[in-house]
Amino acid sequence: MHCLEIDSLTFRYPTAQSPALKDISLTIRKGECVALIGANNSGKTTLCYALSGIVPLYYRGEFSGSVRVEGLETVNQTISSLSRHVGLVLQHPKHQLSGIRYTVFEEIAFGLENHGIPRDNILQCVTEALSLVGLSDAGECSPLELSGGQQQRLAIAAVLAASPDILVLDEPTTFLDPRGVQSIFELLANLKNKGKTIVFAEQKIEWIAEYADRIIALAGGEIILSGSPTEVLTSPILQKIGLDWSRYTKVADLARQRQLWPDSLPLPITFSEAVAGFSAKSPSDTCAD
Amino acid sequence: MPETHSTLFIPGDSRYHRLHPFNKLAYILLTGVTVYLGPGKSLAAACLIILNAGFAVEAAIFIPLWRVLWRTLLPLALYMGIIHGFFNPANHTVLISLGNMSVYQEGIQFTFTVVLQLSAVLSASLLFAFCTHPADLITAVSQAGWPPALAYLLGSPLLLLPAMRERARTIQAAQRARGLETHGRLSQRFRAVFPLITPLILGAIVEIEQRAIALEVRSFNIPGKKTSWRKVTDSVVQGFFRWGMVTVIIMIVTYRFIN
Amino acid sequence: MQIRIENLSFRYLKSNRDNLQKVSCTIEAGERVALIGHNGSGKTTLAKHLNGLLQPQQGRVFIGNHLIAGESTAQCASKVALLFQNPDDQICMRRVYEEVAFGPKNLGHSSSRLHILVKEALTLFDLSHLSESNPYDLGYSERKRLALASITAMDTPILVFDEPTAGLDEREISLFIGAIHNLQAQGKSVIMITHDMDFVAEHIPRAICLKSGAVAYDGLVQNLFNNEELLSSCSLRPPQVFQLSRHLHHTPRALTPEQFVSTLSRSVQ
Numbered sequence: 121m122h123c124l125e126i127d128s129l130t131f132r133y134p135t136a137q138s139p140a141l142k143d144i145s146l147t148i149r150k151g152e153c154v155a156l157i158g159a160n161n162s163g164k165t166t167l168c169y170a171l172s173g174i175v176p177l178y179y180r181g182e183f184s185g186s187v188r189v190e191g192l193e194t195v196n197q198t199i200s201s202l203s204r205h206v207g208l209v210l211q212h213p214k215h216q217l218s219g220i221r222y223t224v225f226e227e228i229a230f231g232l233e234n235h236g237i238p239r240d241n242i243l244q245c246v247t248e249a250l251s252l253v254g255l256s257d258a259g260e261c262s263p264l265e266l267s268g269g270q271q272q273r274l275a276i277a278a279v280l281a282a283s284p285d286i287l288v289l290d291e292p293t294t295f296l297d298p299r300g301v302q303s304i305f306e307l308l309a310n311l312k313n314k315g316k317t318i319v320f321a322e323q324k325i326e327w328i329a330e331y332a333d334r335i336i337a338l339a340g341g342e343i344i345l346s347g348s349p350t351e352v353l354t355s356p357i358l359q360k361i362g363l364d365w366s367r368y369t370k371v372a373d374l375a376r377q378r379q380l381w382p383d384s385l386p387l388p389i390t391f392s393e394a395v396a397g398f399s400a401k402s403p404s405d406t407c408a409d
Numbered sequence: 410m411p412e413t414h415s416t417l418f419i420p421g422d423s424r425y426h427r428l429h430p431f432n433k434l435a436y437i438l439l440t441g442v443t444v445y446l447g448p449g450k451s452l453a454a455a456c457l458i459i460l461n462a463g464f465a466v467e468a469a470i471f472i473p474l475w476r477v478l479w480r481t482l483l484p485l486a487l488y489m490g491i492i493h494g495f496f497n498p499a500n501h502t503v504l505i506s507l508g509n510m511s512v513y514q515e516g517i518q519f520t521f522t523v524v525l526q527l528s529a530v531l532s533a534s535l536l537f538a539f540c541t542h543p544a545d546l547i548t549a550v551s552q553a554g555w556p557p558a559l560a561y562l563l564g565s566p567l568l569l570l571p572a573m574r575e576r577a578r579t580i581q582a583a584q585r586a587r588g589l590e591t592h593g594r595l596s597q598r599f600r601a602v603f604p605l606i607t608p609l610i611l612g613a614i615v616e617i618e619q620r621a622i623a624l625e626v627r628s629f630n631i632p633g634k635k636t637s638w639r640k641v642t643d644s645v646v647q648g649f650f651r652w653g654m655v656t657v658i659i660m661i662v663t664y665r666f667i668n
Numbered sequence: 669m670q671i672r673i674e675n676l677s678f679r680y681l682k683s684n685r686d687n688l689q690k691v692s693c694t695i696e697a698g699e700r701v702a703l704i705g706h707n708g709s710g711k712t713t714l715a716k717h718l719n720g721l722l723q724p725q726q727g728r729v730f731i732g733n734h735l736i737a738g739e740s741t742a743q744c745a746s747k748v749a750l751l752f753q754n755p756d757d758q759i760c761m762r763r764v765y766e767e768v769a770f771g772p773k774n775l776g777h778s779s780s781r782l783h784i785l786v787k788e789a790l791t792l793f794d795l796s797h798l799s800e801s802n803p804y805d806l807g808y809s810e811r812k813r814l815a816l817a818s819i820t821a822m823d824t825p826i827l828v829f830d831e832p833t834a835g836l837d838e839r840e841i842s843l844f845i846g847a848i849h850n851l852q853a854q855g856k857s858v859i860m861i862t863h864d865m866d867f868v869a870e871h872i873p874r875a876i877c878l879k880s881g882a883v884a885y886d887g888l889v890q891n892l893f894n895n896e897e898l899l900s901s902c903s904l905r906p907p908q909v910f911q912l913s914r915h916l917h918h919t920p921r922a923l924t925p926e927q928f929v930s931t932l933s934r935s936v937q
Contacts, residue, residue, distance in 0.1 A: 159837040160809035174622055200628035208626050214572070215619035218627070220564035222544045229638040231627035236634045246638075264572070267707070279626060294835050297707050298863050298905060323837060326908060364838035367866060367908040367925060374929040380936060394912055398932070576757065582721050583758040587822065588745035588774030604770070607760040611804055615756060 123286060123317050124148040124171060124206075129185035131166060131175055139182070140166040142341045148319060150285070153312045155328040156321040157352075158338035159362030164321035165211075167338065168290040171319060172208035173199050189286065203231070206286040207279030211294050213271035216278070217263050224266070224274055225250070225259040228281050235282065249277040252314075253307055269300025273307060280311075287311060289320040293327075305331055325366045329353055329389040337361065354387040368394040416567050417538040425468040426540045429643045430549045433537040435654040440533040442658045444526040446665040454525040461532040470539045477535055482524055489520040543567050548639045557629055573613070580608045669732045669747060669825035671695040671718065671857065676727035678713060678881075687713050689882040690727070695859065697825065698852055702868045702889070703861045705878035706903045711861045714878065715828050718859075719744040731826070746775045749824040753831045755808075755815035764790070764806075764814060765799040771822040789821035792847045809835050813843070820847060827851060829860045833867060845871055869893070869907035869923040877902055890923060 126146040132139040141163050148154055156164045169175040173194040176183040187194045190205045210216050221227040228246045237245070250256045253273040258266065263274060272292055279287070289308075293301040305327050312318055312331075322328050328335060328349065335352040337345040339361035345352045352358075354369050365373070368388045375381040381397055388394040425433075440461075444454040465471040493516035494504075500513035547564040551557060584604045585591055591601045624630070671694065678688040688710050695701055703711045716722040717729050720741045729736050731747050749771065752758065761767040768786045777785060790796045793813040798806065803814055812835055819827060833841050848858050848871070862868060868875060868889055875892050877885040879902050885892050893899065893906045906914070913922040918935065922928035 159839060160835075161807050172626065174625070178622060178625055198631070199625050200631045203626050203628060208622075210619055210623060212616075212619060215616050216623040217568075217620075218624065218629075219569050219620065220544075220547055220561055222542070222568070226544065226638060230629075233636050233638060234628040234631060236636050239636060239638060242636065242638050264568070275623075282627075299706075299903060323835075359838075362837050362839035368912065371909060371912065371925040371928050374925050375932060378929060378933055380929065380932050391908070391912065391915075395915055398912070398916055579752060579754070580757045582716070582741075583750075583752045584760070585741035586719055586721065586745055586748075586750040586752070587758065587771035587818065588742050590740070590742040590774075592740060604760040608757055611759070612754075612756040 121150050122147045123150045123190050124319070125186075125188040126170070127186045127188075129170060129187060130182075131170060131184075132182040133166075133179060134181045136181070138341075140341050141170065144170075144185070144341075144343060146336065146343065146346070148317060150317055151312070151315055153308070153318045153331060153333045154320075155332035155335045155349075156319065156338060157323070157325070157328065157335060157363060158321075158344075162338040162361070163341040164338055165290050166341070168208065168288050168319070168321055170194075171286075171288045172206050173197060173202040174208065177202075200235075203279070203282050203284065205284050206288055207276075207282065207284040209272070209275050209279060209287065209289040209292050211291045213268050213275055213295065216275040217271070222262060223259065224255060224261050224263055227263050227274060228278050231278060231282050245281045245283070249281045252280060252311070253277040254303070267300065268296045269303045272296060272300065272304055276304075276307065285315075286317040286319070289318070291321050291323065293322065293324060301327065325353060325364070326368075326390075329366055329368075337363070349389055350386055353389045366390075372397060416543050417535070418542050419470055419473060419539045420542075421469055421540065423468040423540070425464050425536060427642060428540075429641060429647050429651070430537075430541050430546045431553075432647055432651050432654075433541055435651050435658075437530070437533045437537055439654045439658055441530050442661045444529045447661045448664075451522050451525055454522075454529040457529040458525070458532060461529065461536060464536055465532070468536070468540050470536075474532060474535050474539060478528060478532060481531065482528060485527070486520060486524045489523060490517060493517070493520050544639055545641050548637050549641045551635060552637055552641065557635075573609075576612065577605070577609055580605055580612075583608075669697050669857065670730070671826060672730040673714075673717070674728045674730075676714075676717060676724050676729060678717070678722060678725050680713075685880070687881050688717075689880070691878075691881075691883055692727075693876055693883060693886055695857055697857055698855045699857050699874060700848060700852060700872050701857070701859045702872040702875045703859055703878070704863070704865075704868065704875055704902075704904065705884070709878040709902070710881040711878055712830060713881075715750060715830060715859070715861060718826070718828055719748040719750050721750070742774070745771070745822065745824070747824055748826045748828060749819045749822045750828045751815060751819040751830060751832065753834065755811040758815055758818070759803045759811060762802055763799070764795060764801050764803055767803055767814060768795075768818045768821045771818055775822060777823070785821045785823055789817040792820060792850060793817040793843055809837065809840055812836060813840060816844065816847070820851070825855070826857045827859070829858070831862060832860055833862065833864055841867070865893075865905060866907040866909075869910060877904070890920070893923070894921065 126144050129141055129144040130139050131141045156167060158164050166175060169179065170187050176195060177199050189202060194202060218227060218230050221230050225246055228249050229242050232242045232245055250259055253276055255270060255273055255277060263271065266274060293304050308318055309331055332349055335349050336343055337352055344361055345355055345357060353366060358365060366389055368390060372381045372387045372394060382400050385397050388397050440457055443457065444450060447453055465474045494512040495510060497513065497516035497519055499515045502514040503511045504514050504517065505512045543564060547560045550560040550563060581591060589601055589604055590597050673691055673693050676688055676691040677686055679686045691714060705711050713722065717724060720736050720739050736744060759767055761770055765786060768789050769782055772782050772785050790799055793816055795813060795817055803811060816832060832844055851858055872889060875889045876883060877892060884902060885898055893910050899906060909925055909928050910921050910923060913928055918931045922931055
């Protein structure tokens with residue numbers, strides 16, 4: 121079953137000369153984890169906005185085509201009603217804090233309060249959201265004293281509290297240190313196992329390779345590639361649109377040119393695939409387990 | 410650790426802490442109206458100061474309150490005492506003669522009254538600031554059904570200002586690293602203002618745009634009844650006192666206009 | 669121009685420990701050095717001592733043969749340019765061209781020289797076509813490149829970058845790589861604070877690793893990654909190619925894909 125359906129979407133921001141998205145058609149199945157890749161200004165952020173209704177409900181520009189979230193046409197909804205179906209997480213952890221809540225717990229409760237959820241349910245929802253993102257011990261902390269990675273997980277918890285089945289994240293790891301990046305990807309894997317549908321824009325190819333079910337590459341507001349991680353991440357088109365292969369792919373490609381990578385195997389995109397390929401070809405004494 | 414908010418709040422569980430924020434606000438207003446517009450100026454102020462001292466002891470904030478109070482008012486008292494003691498136009502009765510200058514009773518009395526009035530209002534305000542968690546004020550405002558924008562206006566500066574201050578410091582460092590002279594001659598410092606202010610404002614605009622989306626996604630602006638996790642306790646008795654204070658305020662103001 | 673740091677210690681006002689502890693190191697003209705370590709290890713604090721934003725409480729810092737003490741940052745800026753992480757903390761002009769010219773103008777370059785410096789920096793970061801734009805009409809990564817260009821245009825013998833590649837895409841990172849090679853060819857020293865170990869492995873020969881304000885490692889990047897205990901105590905992960913090469917028991921362990929393949933072909937023969 122498809123929970124996100126985009127049909128011939130074209131969108132131009134009011135002040136822009138050319139459209140940010142051009143004739144995008146795309147469907148995403150329930151429970152899928154889809155990564156959006158592309159150079160800067162390729163349309164990733166705008167696509168994230170379109171999936172969560174920010175475009176065209178907040179940024180009103182020239183909008184044609186349709187976006188349906190769990191069957192609901194976004195144009196006919198409000199951002200608030202869509203937030204029950206799709207949660208949006210932005211790039212900068214600090215900029216998403218409400219600015220008027222003093223504890224992590226209350227920050228998460230904020231959205232529920234606005235929806236008029238009774239107090240008992242708030243307690244349950246917030247407690248669940250806290251444990252889901254691994255912040256159960258930080259409920260009484262000030263949001264401002266958390267690390268970047270924790271703040272980003274707080275932002276995720278804050279949108280999850282409204283229990284949407286779909287989560288859209290716009291480059292959530294750009295401003296995080298390596299530990300923060302890892303914690304976000306582990307959380308995404310965990311949410312995927314819980315059945316959430318996840319769409320995330322990201323630059324870090326090596327992480328995408330490990331975690332995404334499907335990858336969509338954008339350039340100039342259009343979908344250039346769409347397919348399995350291996351199909352997309354080993355495509356030679358990547359370099360033409362301002363991106364690059366992962367190190368594992370590059371290594372194997374160089375090796376293949378010298379007949380040091382088995383022809384029967386596709387180029388690897390992850391550590392384990394690289395290890396498997398090289399072990400197959402290496403002499404037995406250097407073969408690793 | 411970076412400072413996380415800029416409030417004066419001192420945690421506690423006293424009766425004064427537990428009062429509804431609006432009662433404490435009404436009390437500040439009542440104090441101001443009484444000492445400035447009501448009858449029996451100094452006496453009323455003195456009574457209120459004693460009352461406030463009692464509240465402060467009960468709330469276990471007497472020492473910090475006293476510290477802020479004298480640090481603010483002592484310099485003012487000295488300054489006004491000198492100016493008015495010697496030069497107040499109403500001066501008539503000599504208290505002390507110092508050569509060809511004299512200190513007069515009227516000037517000193519005037520200073521005393523002003524300082525007393527200020528002490529009463531300031532102590533009531535500090536009681537509010539020390540004993541009210543800003544979150545309770547925000548909650549009270551939204552529970553009262555006032556527009557969310559008002560709660561935001563009241564609440565967000567306390568949390569977002571320290572971050573803003575931190576950013577201002579970073580901007581200054583970044584521009585100095587690009588050779589901008591921020592010290593020295595006045596003309597130099599004047600020229601340095603724009604490179605410091607522009608990034609602060611433009612950065613804030615970028616941030617506000619993102620925050621607006623984040624608030625929108627969390628339904629900040631939807632109409633309809635909101636609930637509140639934080640409980641601000643109110644009671645019939647408190648409501649009675651609150652409206653009582655408002656009534657007295659109106660009476661004093663009316664009395665003042667009639668006379 | 670040489671940087672020499674001797675026994676530098678520093679503690680922030682509200683801190684309960686030394687944020688820098690007896691740091692000593694020398695960086696020669698034309699070197700490329702990565703300054704690494706986890707958050708709060710003192711990287712930025714150390715960088716701020718190189719241009720007088722912070723003054724040493726103990727120890728000394730020499731730039732060239734000149735001791736910096738009591739000098740204003742604006743005075744140091746002609747020798748050491750420092751780029752902060754967030755481009756929005758410094759962009760203050762209405763046109764891209766003016767923004768890049770801001771630093772060199774402060775340093776008093778002649779107008780003909782200024783024009784050349786700005787043009788070069790704009791070209792280096794592929795911003796020439798945007799020179800008349802308003803910086804705030806640009807996207808985040810374009811603003812980041814603008815900030816990089818603004819610092820490079822100052823034409824200082826020493827450049828310090830704090831997280832220069834964060835938020836850049838691959839094409840933009842390759843522009844930055846071009847820029848640091850260009851700077852090195854002019855005999856300039858580049859110091860970069862970064863978390864990106866893959867970048868360090870491929871483009872930076874020397875690393876200084878800080879841990880709780882003290883130098884935990886100073887030397888060739890290769891040897892740093894070999895020291896697994898040190899790496900994990902500084903919560904750093906070795907670069908991807910290096911991990912692969914370690915897993916396959918290659919010696920020496922490779923830092924770049926090219927090294928990896930040449931070691932591999934040797935071991936097969």
